[in-house]
Amino acid sequence: MTWLLVVEQMLNGLQLGVMLFLVAAGLTLVFGIMNLVNLAHGSLYMVGAYFGVAFLGWTGSFAASVVLALLATLLVGMLVEVIALRTLYERDHLDQVLATFGLILFFNELVAIVWGRAALFASVPPALGGFVELLPGLRYPVYRAVIILVGLAVALLLYVVVSRTRLGMLIRAGASNRTMVAALGVNIRLLYTVVFGFGAALAGLGGLMAGPIYTVQPGMGEDLLIEVLVVIVIGGIGSIRGALVGAVVVGMVDTLGRAFLKPLMATVVSPAAADSAGPALASMLVYILMATVLCFRPQGLFPAVRSR
Amino acid sequence: MRPRRRALVTIVTLAALAAVPVIAGLAYQPFYLDLFRRIMIFAIAAVSLDIILGYGGMVSLGHAAYLGIGAYAVAVPALHGIHSAWLQWPLAMALSGLAALLIGAVSLRTSGVYFIMITLAFAQMLYYIGISIEPWGGDDGMRLAGRSQLGGPLDLGDPHVFYYVVLALLAALLLVGERVVEARFGTVIRAVKSNEARLQAIGVASFRYKLAAFVLAGAVCGLAGALLANQTEYLTPSFMHWTRSGDIIVMVILGGMGTLVGPVLGAAALLLLEHVLSAWTVHWQVILGPLLVLVVLYARGGLSSVLPGVGARHG
Amino acid sequence: MAEPLLAVRGLRKRFGGLVATDGVDLEVAEGEALAIIGPNGAGKTTLIGQLSGDVRPDAGTIRFAGADVTALPAAARSHRGLARSFQITSIFREFTALDNVALAVQAHAGHSFRFWRSARAEAVLREPARVILAQVGLEGRADVVAGTLAHGEQRQLEIAMALATRPRLLLLDEPVAGMGADESQRMVQLLRALRGRHTIVLVEHDMDVVFALADRISVLVYGRVIATGAPETIRLDAEVRRAYLGEEVPG
Numbered sequence: 001m002t003w004l005l006v007v008e009q010m011l012n013g014l015q016l017g018v019m020l021f022l023v024a025a026g027l028t029l030v031f032g033i034m035n036l037v038n039l040a041h042g043s044l045y046m047v048g049a050y051f052g053v054a055f056l057g058w059t060g061s062f063a064a065s066v067v068l069a070l071l072a073t074l075l076v077g078m079l080v081e082v083i084a085l086r087t088l089y090e091r092d093h094l095d096q097v098l099a100t101f102g103l104i105l106f107f108n109e110l111v112a113i114v115w116g117r118a119a120l121f122a123s124v125p126p127a128l129g130g131f132v133e134l135l136p137g138l139r140y141p142v143y144r145a146v147i148i149l150v151g152l153a154v155a156l157l158l159y160v161v162v163s164r165t166r167l168g169m170l171i172r173a174g175a176s177n178r179t180m181v182a183a184l185g186v187n188i189r190l191l192y193t194v195v196f197g198f199g200a201a202l203a204g205l206g207g208l209m210a211g212p213i214y215t216v217q218p219g220m221g222e223d224l225l226i227e228v229l230v231v232i233v234i235g236g237i238g239s240i241r242g243a244l245v246g247a248v249v250v251g252m253v254d255t256l257g258r259a260f261l262k263p264l265m266a267t268v269v270s271p272a273a274a275d276s277a278g279p280a281l282a283s284m285l286v287y288i289l290m291a292t293v294l295c296f297r298p299q300g301l302f303p304a305v306r307s308r
Numbered sequence: 309m310r311p312r313r314r315a316l317v318t319i320v321t322l323a324a325l326a327a328v329p330v331i332a333g334l335a336y337q338p339f340y341l342d343l344f345r346r347i348m349i350f351a352i353a354a355v356s357l358d359i360i361l362g363y364g365g366m367v368s369l370g371h372a373a374y375l376g377i378g379a380y381a382v383a384v385p386a387l388h389g390i391h392s393a394w395l396q397w398p399l400a401m402a403l404s405g406l407a408a409l410l411i412g413a414v415s416l417r418t419s420g421v422y423f424i425m426i427t428l429a430f431a432q433m434l435y436y437i438g439i440s441i442e443p444w445g446g447d448d449g450m451r452l453a454g455r456s457q458l459g460g461p462l463d464l465g466d467p468h469v470f471y472y473v474v475l476a477l478l479a480a481l482l483l484v485g486e487r488v489v490e491a492r493f494g495t496v497i498r499a500v501k502s503n504e505a506r507l508q509a510i511g512v513a514s515f516r517y518k519l520a521a522f523v524l525a526g527a528v529c530g531l532a533g534a535l536l537a538n539q540t541e542y543l544t545p546s547f548m549h550w551t552r553s554g555d556i557i558v559m560v561i562l563g564g565m566g567t568l569v570g571p572v573l574g575a576a577a578l579l580l581l582e583h584v585l586s587a588w589t590v591h592w593q594v595i596l597g598p599l600l601v602l603v604v605l606y607a608r609g610g611l612s613s614v615l616p617g618v619g620a621r622h623g
Numbered sequence: 624m625a626e627p628l629l630a631v632r633g634l635r636k637r638f639g640g641l642v643a644t645d646g647v648d649l650e651v652a653e654g655e656a657l658a659i660i661g662p663n664g665a666g667k668t669t670l671i672g673q674l675s676g677d678v679r680p681d682a683g684t685i686r687f688a689g690a691d692v693t694a695l696p697a698a699a700r701s702h703r704g705l706a707r708s709f710q711i712t713s714i715f716r717e718f719t720a721l722d723n724v725a726l727a728v729q730a731h732a733g734h735s736f737r738f739w740r741s742a743r744a745e746a747v748l749r750e751p752a753r754v755i756l757a758q759v760g761l762e763g764r765a766d767v768v769a770g771t772l773a774h775g776e777q778r779q780l781e782i783a784m785a786l787a788t789r790p791r792l793l794l795l796d797e798p799v800a801g802m803g804a805d806e807s808q809r810m811v812q813l814l815r816a817l818r819g820r821h822t823i824v825l826v827e828h829d830m831d832v833v834f835a836l837a838d839r840i841s842v843l844v845y846g847r848v849i850a851t852g853a854p855e856t857i858r859l860d861a862e863v864r865r866a867y868l869g870e871e872v873p874g
Contacts, residue, residue: 037421087605093424094367098561099604101554106597113591222551226432229425237421283436287429291414294426298418492735495742499726502715509675509713510788511701511730520736 004138009259010252011134015144017251018151022206023224024231024243025158026199032238033174034089034192037096040080040103042221042228044200048073048207049216050111053122062125069208070201077200081193089192108218117218122211147209154202155244162240171195227254230290236300245301250286257285318486318569322479329471341467342539347579348474349535354559354571355481356528360521361557362565363489365501367424369553370411370431374404374526376438376548378533383543384444386453393456393464397534404530405523407434412522416515428550438545449544456538464538474535478572481528485568497521558600626689628653628792628822629674634683636669636846643669644680645846651792656823658833661843662866667826668710670843671796674824675707676700688791702731706790708781710797710826716770720761720780723769724752727787752787759783759813775806782813792822799832811835834858842866 027041051072055065084103088096124143131139162168170191174181182188207221214220231250235242262278269277293301325348332340353375360366381400390396415426439447455464464470488494496517499507507514537543546552555578563574585592629651636644643666651657661667672678674685676697685693692700715723725748729735732748742748756762759779764772769780778798785793798814799807811832817823818836827833833840834854841851844866850857857863 031421035421037424084601091604093421094361094557094561095604097367097369097424097554098557099601101551101558102597102600102604104551104554104597105593105600109591109594109597113594226429226550230429233422233425233429279440280437283440284433287433290426290429294414294418298422487741488738490741490743491739492729492737492742492745494738495722495726495729496735499715499718502717503713505677506709506713506715506784507726507730508696508698509677509701509707509709510727510784511698512735513696513698517735 004135006256006260007135007138008140009256011140011148012144012259013252013255014248015148015151015251016255017248018148018155019206019210020224020228020231020251021151021244021247022154022209023203024228024235024247025154025240026196026202027228028232028235028237028239028243029171029195030199031232033171033195036085036089037093037100038085039097039100039225040107041199041203042223042225043104043107044073044077044080044203044221045207045210045224046111046216046218046221047076047107048204049122049211049214049220050115050120050207051204052208052211053120053216054115056122056125062127066208070204073204073207074197074201077204078193078197080200081196085196086189086192104222107221112218120211120216122216124212143212147213150205150209154205158240167194227286230286232300233290234293234300236303239300239302242300242302250289253289254286257282261285314567314569315486317573318482321569321572322475322482325475325478326472329468338467341471343579343583344576345467345471345474346539347576348471348478348572349532349539350556350559350579351572351575352474352478352481352535353529353532354556354563354575355478355485355568356525356532357556358560358565358568358571359485359488359497359528360518360525361560362567362570363494363501364497364518364521366416366518366522367557368415368427368522368525369424369550369557370427370429371525371529371556372550372552373411373431373434373548374408374529375533375536375552376434376543376545377404377407378530378535379537379543379547380438380444380533381530382456382534382537383450383452386456387444387450389453391454391457393458393534396456397531400530400534401527402530404533405527408523408526409519412519412526416518416522428553431548431553432550435545435548435550438548445544447545449542449546452537452541452543455541456534470538477531477535482568482572489568493517493520562603625653626686627651628688629824630684630686631674632684632686634670634673634685635681636666636673636678637681642846644673644683647683647843647846647848649841649848649851651822651824653791653822654819655838656818656825656836658825658827658837658840659843660827660830660833660840664845665843666846667843668796669846671707671710671794671824671826675705675794701788701790704789704791705794706785706788706792707794708778708785708796708798710800712774712777712781714769714777714780714784716768718769719766720769720772720776720783721749721752721756721765723780724755724783724787725749727784728752728755731788755783755787758786760809775802775810778802778806778810779813782810786817786821790821792824793817795823795825795827797826797828799827799829807832 023041023045027038030036030038048069051069052065055068056062059065080103084099088099128143128146130142132142132145134140162171170181170186174191227250231243231246234249235246261282262274265274265278325344328344329341332338353371357368357371360368378400381403382396385396385399411427411430415423415430418426444450458464462469462473464473489498496512500514500518504514533547536547559574559578560571561574562577563572564570581596582592585595627650629649631647631649634644634647647670659667659670669678673680676695680693684691687700687705688703692703715726718726728748728751729742753762753765756765759782761776761779761783764776769777772780782798799810802810807829814823814836825836837854839852840854840857841848842857842863849866850860850863
C-alpha cells in the first residue's frame, strides 16, 4: 500500500465526489426551494448518460454529443416539471414520493424499450484518452482528471451565480424562506422551472460524463441517488455549499473505504474475516457517517433553511 | 372508513381469500393459489407499514429492509440445519424489530424530507451489506435449504396448508391491528399524524411511541419476510431494494391508507395489475409508472374510498 | 414571601439578525393573572414559546414551581403543571371534541403503552373529559369532529385541552383571537371562573379582555418589558402610550 496508491484513490474519491455534487446540487435546491421530494432526479442523470451515448453514436463527435445531450436532458427535465411536477408542489411529501416513484418506473422502462436492458458500452473519447503523469510514478487517467476539473469549474460557476447574481439571490432567499419570496411578487413559477431545469442539466452533465466510466443501464440513476441523498442529508437541504462539502466527503469516504478497509482490517484480524466482513463494512461507512452527522447536527452541516 | 364498514370489508375480503383455493381447485388453476398467497404475504407487509404510514404519518421508504431481514432469518438457519419455524419466525421478528429499533432511533429524530431520505438510505445500506456477504450468496442470493417446519400436520410443502397458514396470520394481524389502533397506543400514534406539536404540548413524549410503532411495524414485516422466503424458496438482497419499499407504499396508498384492510386490497390490486399487464408486454412498468402518477394526483383515497358508502379517509 | 410560581430572568432569543427576546424578566405569583401586551412584532409569541418549551432560549433562565425548567422540553413541562393554548388554533382536527380532551387526560393518566383495550371505552379518560367539556360549555358538541367546530368553539376546545392536563399555570396565547363579541364575552367569563384556581399568563391584543382578567400587566416592546404593574398604572404610563400610540403624552 504505497502513498501513490493512496493519492490515486483520493483522486478517485474526488472524482466520485464531483459526480455526486453535480447531481446533488440540483436536487438540494429542488428540496430546499420547492420543498419537493423528487426521487426521479436520478432518472435525469440516467437520461443524460443515454443521450450522451446516443448522440455520440449519431454524430460521431464528442463535443457535439455533449452539447446535444445537455440540451436534450434540459428539455426532458423541463417537460417533466411542467407536466408532472407542477401539481406536486402543493402536495404533501407522501404524494411526491409516490408520483416521482412512478416516474422512475416509467423512465427506467422507457430507456429499456428504446435501448434494451443490457448495459451500453460508451467509450472514452480519444481526445481525452490516455494517462497524465501528475506526480512521479503516478499516472492518472486523463478522462477522470477532466471530470474533476469540470466538476470544480461547475462548482465555481454555481458559487458565482448564487452569490453574485440576482437569480442567485432569489435562490438563496427561496431556500431559506419560500413563502416570503412568493410574497415579494417574484414570478415563482418561472423561478421554479428555471431552478429545476438548471438541476436537470447538471444531473444530465453528470450522467453523460459518467457514461464512459460507469455502466449505462436502466436503474443506474437509483444507485447514485441513494448516495446523493446521503450527501444532501449531510450537507444540509437547500445548500449548494453543503452539497459540495457533503459530496466530496462522501466520495472520499466511500472510495477510500472500499479500497483500504479490507487491507487495513487484515492487519488486525484474520485475512478470511477481513475478506468477508471488509466489503460489507466498507459499504456501510457512508451510512455510518450519515448517522453520525445526524446525531450532532440533525439539520446537516450547512442548512440553508432557517424558517418556513 | 367508519368502523362498521371497515369490519364488513375486512370480513368479506378474508372470506374471499379463504375461498380462493377452492375456486382455484375447481378451475384447475393452481397458479392462482400461489399468486394469492403471494398477495397475502405482501398484504402482511403492507398492513405493517400502514400502522406507521397510514396511521402515524411516518413516510418510511425503507420498509422492505425488514422483508429481507426476515427472509435471511429463515434461510441462514436453514442453511445450518435449523428448520423449525418456531425458532426461525420469532428470530425473523426479533431481528427485524432490532433493526427497526436502531434505524428508528436515528431516523425518528428527523422529520419531513430528511426522514424519508434517511429511511431510504438505511434500507439501501442493508441491501448493500446483503450483496457483499458472499457466504450467503451475495448478489445472486441463495436457495432456501428447506421450508420452515411448523410440526405435525402443518406442512408448508402442501400448497393448501401453507395458504391457510398465511391467511390465518393475516387475519390475526388484522384483528390485533384493529385493537391496537383503537387502544391508547393507537390513539397516540394517530395524534402524531394529526398534530404532533399539540400532542407534545399536552404532555406526550411522542418519540418513544413513534419508535415503538416503528419497531412493531418492522417486526411484523420481518414475519412477512420469513413467509416470503418460504413462498419463493429463493431469496436475494433485492428483497430489500428500495424499489420494493416503493411497491409496498404503493400497495398501502392504492388500497387506502389508515384503514388496515385497505393495504390488503392494495396488495391484491398491485400484484394482479402486474400479472395482467405483464401478460401484455414485458415493459408493463412503462404503463404502471404513469398510472401511479395519475392515481396520486387524482385518486388519493385509494380503493377503499371508491367502495360504496365509504368516506375517504386520507390525511 | 413565597417563591413565585414562574420566574423568568434575562431571557434572550435571536433569529439570525432579528432579536425577538431581549433580556426579559418576569415573575408570576401563584394564583395571579398576568397579561402580556405589546404592539405587533414585540415578540410575544416567541416569549410564550420559550415559556412552553417549544423554543430554546439563547440565554436566561426559566424557573417553574421551584425548579429550573429552561432546558426541559414541552412534554416534560406539561407534566410539571404548565399548559398552553395556541394563538393559531392547534387541535386534533380529525378527532371528535371529546376525543381531543380525552387524549389530554390520557397524557396525564400514566403511559400509553396499552394495546388492547379501546381508549374510547376507558371511563377513567372519558368521564373527566366530559366534565371539562361541560366546564367550557361544549358538552353538547362532544361527538362533533373537531375540524368542523365553529372557530369560537375550537378556541374553547383549546382551553379545554389545556385544563384537562390539570395545570398549575395556564399560558394562553390570544385566547379570543378571531372571535366575535359574543364569543369573546363567553370566553372571558370562562377565564374569569378559572382565576384563582389556576395561575394565568395571558397574551392578548384585546384590551377589554386584558382589563377584565388581569391582576397585573407587563408591556413587551421589541423584546423587552418596558413596564409592569396594575392595570390602572399601565393604562396611564407615558412610555406605554408612546410605544402604542407613538405620541408624546402632554405634560
